[in-house]
Amino acid sequence: MRDIIKHHVFEDNDGTVQWVTNKGNKVSYSTGQTWDDLKVNKVNVPWHHVVWFPQANPKHAFIMWLAIQERLTTQDKLMKWYPLKTFQCELCGKEADSINHLFFGCEYSKAVWLEVKKLLLFRGLPTNIHAIVQKIAVFSYRNQIWDVINRITIAATVYNVWQERNSRIFKGRRRSESELVKCIVEGIKLNPTSFKIKNSVSMARAAKNWGLDLDGSRLVIKHLM
Ligand SMILES: [Zn+2]
Known part of the structure; x- marks a missing residue:
């Protein structure tokens, strides 16, 4: 789980959260993209x-x-x-x-x-x-x-x-x-x-x-x- 988040999430100097897609592209955080990526990775935890x-x-x-x-x-x-x-x-x-x-x-x-x-x-x-x-x-x-x-x-x-x-x-x-x-x-x-x-x-x-x-x-x- 931690590895997946580490792989995906970056934070720029101004505190803006950026997301790295499964294809490796760095994009501004987008709900749809995040959902898609997490779904592909089958992220699930008990407190999901x-x-x-x-x-x-x-x-x-x-x-x-x-x-x-x-x-x-x-x-x-x-x-x-x-x-x-x-x-x-x-x-x-x-x-x-x-x-x-x-x-x-x-x-x-x-x-x-x-x-x-x-x-x-x-x-x-x-x-x-x-x-x-x-x-x-x-x-x-x-x-x-x-x-x-x-x-x-x-x-x-x-x-x-x-x-x-x-x-x-x-x-x-x-x-x-x-x-x-x-x-x-x-x-x-x-x-x-x-x-x-x-x-x-x-x-x-x-x-x-x-x-x-x-x-x-x-x-x-x-x-x-
Ligand atoms: Zn304080």
């Missing part, structure tokens, strides 16, 4: 459905996938290449970033999770990427509203924290924790999707939290993902 599922935002899923595989170029990796350089997390400035610091240990990320969690059915704050995968993997084969919303929102949060980190490094643009939360929520609401309702009690709570609409027997998340 945590990341890849019908309602997933492919861009978010891709960064989540890389984070779980620890394939994002975080500062703990750069320290090995540049031992004399001092690295500080762009979000809190307290220590070099790593997958777990950036997404879960950082004060900035914790503040973001605290707000995002209010929109989820999720107890406690996630402490590391593997714990979160284990937690939601149990239910990720189901297609019930909260299973989907949890996965969508977690991936969107991981994606946006990564974007914020890169935006500060490469563009000098900074958003506050509350601005990022707003961006996460609005981003999720922009992409329409729908799926069958299986649990009306859960649906009612989801509808309340997210301001969703009902259309016959299907829950139309007009603006969710």
Whole structure:
């Protein structure tokens, strides 16, 4: 698995993710191409459905996938290449970033999770990427509203924290924790999707939290993902 991802994924200096196709061509990340390549390689892991599922935002899923595989170029990796350089997390400035610091240990990320969690059915704050995968993997084969919303929102949060980190490094643009939360929520609401309702009690709570609409027997998340 790691070999396949290593073979396929490159990250340019500006943090742009590039994909190397099975034919060896370096291209900008494209969902279709990625799916095709992964399908050919028969990539599968027990937590596959945590990341890849019908309602997933492919861009978010891709960064989540890389984070779980620890394939994002975080500062703990750069320290090995540049031992004399001092690295500080762009979000809190307290220590070099790593997958777990950036997404879960950082004060900035914790503040973001605290707000995002209010929109989820999720107890406690996630402490590391593997714990979160284990937690939601149990239910990720189901297609019930909260299973989907949890996965969508977690991936969107991981994606946006990564974007914020890169935006500060490469563009000098900074958003506050509350601005990022707003961006996460609005981003999720922009992409329409729908799926069958299986649990009306859960649906009612989801509808309340997210301001969703009902259309016959299907829950139309007009603006969710
Ligand atoms: Zn930090």
